[in-house]
Amino acid sequence: MKFFDTHCHLDFQQFDKDRDEVIKRAKDKGIEYILNVGIDVESSKKTIEIAERYDFIFASVGIHPLDISDFKLNDLREIEKLAKNEKVIAIGETGLDFYYSKENKDKQKDFFVGQIEIAGKYNLPLIVHQRESKDELIEIIEKIKLPEKVVFHCFCGDKELAEYCKNKGFFISFTGILTFKNAKDVKEVARFYPVEKIMVETDAPFLAPEPFRGKRNEPFMVKYIVEEIANIKEVRFEEISDKIFKNSLSFFKDENDN
Numbered sequence: 001m002k003f004f005d006t007h008c009h010l011d012f013q014q015f016d017k018d019r020d021e022v023i024k025r026a027k028d029k030g031i032e033y034i035l036n037v038g039i040d041v042e043s044s045k046k047t048i049e050i051a052e053r054y055d056f057i058f059a060s061v062g063i064h065p066l067d068i069s070d071f072k073l074n075d076l077r078e079i080e081k082l083a084k085n086e087k088v089i090a091i092g093e094t095g096l097d098f099y100y101s102k103e104n105k106d107k108q109k110d111f112f113v114g115q116i117e118i119a120g121k122y123n124l125p126l127i128v129h130q131r132e133s134k135d136e137l138i139e140i141i142e143k144i145k146l147p148e149k150v151v152f153h154c155f156c157g158d159k160e161l162a163e164y165c166k167n168k169g170f171f172i173s174f175t176g177i178l179t180f181k182n183a184k185d186v187k188e189v190a191r192f193y194p195v196e197k198i199m200v201e202t203d204a205p206f207l208a209p210e211p212f213r214g215k216r217n218e219p220f221m222v223k224y225i226v227e228e229i230a231n232i233k234e235v236r237f238e239e240i241s242d243k244i245f246k247n248s249l250s251f252f253k254d255e256n257d258n
């Protein structure tokens with residue numbers, strides 16, 4: 001079986017001591033591809049550095065909505081420059097997150113729109129982060145031209161948002177949250193969301209799936225999320241893992257290379 005961890009943060013300091021071992025362990029355990037996702041300018045640069053050292057790791061560049069405070073809108077030009085690197089296959093993560101504060105709503109929206117434009121200009125998939133921001137996010141999406149490929153990462157929205165994403169043809173990707181016993185709503189979304197539009201991610205170092213919950217997450221653990229989707233959808237593990245792997249390939253890698 002082949003797996004594609006479509007979203008993780010191996011550039012974070014949680015991996016400073018053993019980054020290469022973590023990457024090797026992923027490869028040894030059947031992780032075919034990894035997409036590392038930047039959260040600000042420095043993190044995006046580091047992401048590219050890691051991707052340049054390993055042929056099976058790719059990079060996404062962007063500024064996360066919770067990390068915009070130190071940046072000016074003009075700094076997105078820096079992200080745009082990085083987007084031209086050949087290991088960059090997506091823009092993000094970007095989006096809106098009003099969980100901690102609603103004070104910088106307008107600034108978050110500006111950064112989101114700016115990154116949607118970069119993704120459109122370079123024909124790159126867009127990785128969207130959403131938390132407590134459904135209505136504002138939909139408002140922007142309805143107004144602006146989106147790139148062809150959009151994924152709602154770490155999907156933990158409600159059924160209504162899932163229906164909306166489904167109607168729009170967006171992809172959603174599931175993290176270890178899906179394996180948590182109390183994640184009833186997310187499990188329900190996994191049950192009805194079309195399998196052709198599902199991907200998986202660890203979002204490492206956070207959100208380790210069961211049976212590793214509470215530990216540091218890393219890319220090889222992505223298979224436990226696939227296994228949970230197989231259980232929820234009542235299909236064979238091999239079958240669903242093959243489909244999800246192919247979805248991820250066509251979403252992120254089709255036009256770029258191979």
Ligand code: NI
Nearest residue numbers: 007037093203
């Ligand atoms: Ni993330």
